[in-house]
Amino acid sequence: MSNGTALHPDCLALACLLGTWKGEGVGHYPTIDSFRYIEELTFAHVGKPFLSMNQRTRDAVGDGSVELVVAQPSGIVEVDVAQTTTSDDGLEIDLRSIRVAMTPSAKEVTELRRLVVVTGDDIRSEMWMAAVGQPM
Numbered sequence: 001m002s003n004g005t006a007l008h009p010d011c012l013a014l015a016c017l018l019g020t021w022k023g024e025g026v027g028h029y030p031t032i033d034s035f036r037y038i039e040e041l042t043f044a045h046v047g048k049p050f051l052s053m054n055q056r057t058r059d060a061v062g063d064g065s066v067e068l069v070v071a072q073p074s075g076i077v078e079v080d081v082a083q084t085t086t087s088d089d090g091l092e093i094d095l096r097s098i099r100v101a102m103t104p105s106a107k108e109v110t111e112l113r114r115l116v117v118v119t120g121d122d123i124r125s126e127m128w129m130a131a132v133g134q135p136m
Contacts, residue, residue, distance in 0.1 A: 005047035014051055017043040024060060036060035068095055068114070075106030080114060090119040107132055
């Protein structure tokens with residue numbers, strides 16, 4: 001995956017990973033039923049001596065539920081859940097946090113909500129946060 005920046009020399013041996021990889025799989029574990037999933041891995045770089053990896057895994061047979069995990073650069077990690085609502089002209093995803101964790105240097109966040117609404121070719125994204133003693 002080229003972003004116009006030269007790959008750092010320390011990463012040349014990893015160049016074959018760059019790009020997006022997609023595929024389907026089947027998961028097995030002794031305590032649950034087997035399940036199908038779809039996975040996408042994207043490896044990229046910005047010219048520094050490391051690669052970034054973004055992994056997206058989703059249920060191959062969806063029921064309209066959505067789970068989102070966000071690791072914010074400010075040291076906050078959120079786990080959100082939602083049900084999607086579709087209509088003739090779009091999609092709405094109203095995500096609510098079920099878990100929030102913070103690094104020692106992060107500001108206190110106790111709850112988050114994210115709303116994503118797609119109508120035709122337009123997208124609206126909103127975020128609310130209960131933080132540092134203030135309600136959402």
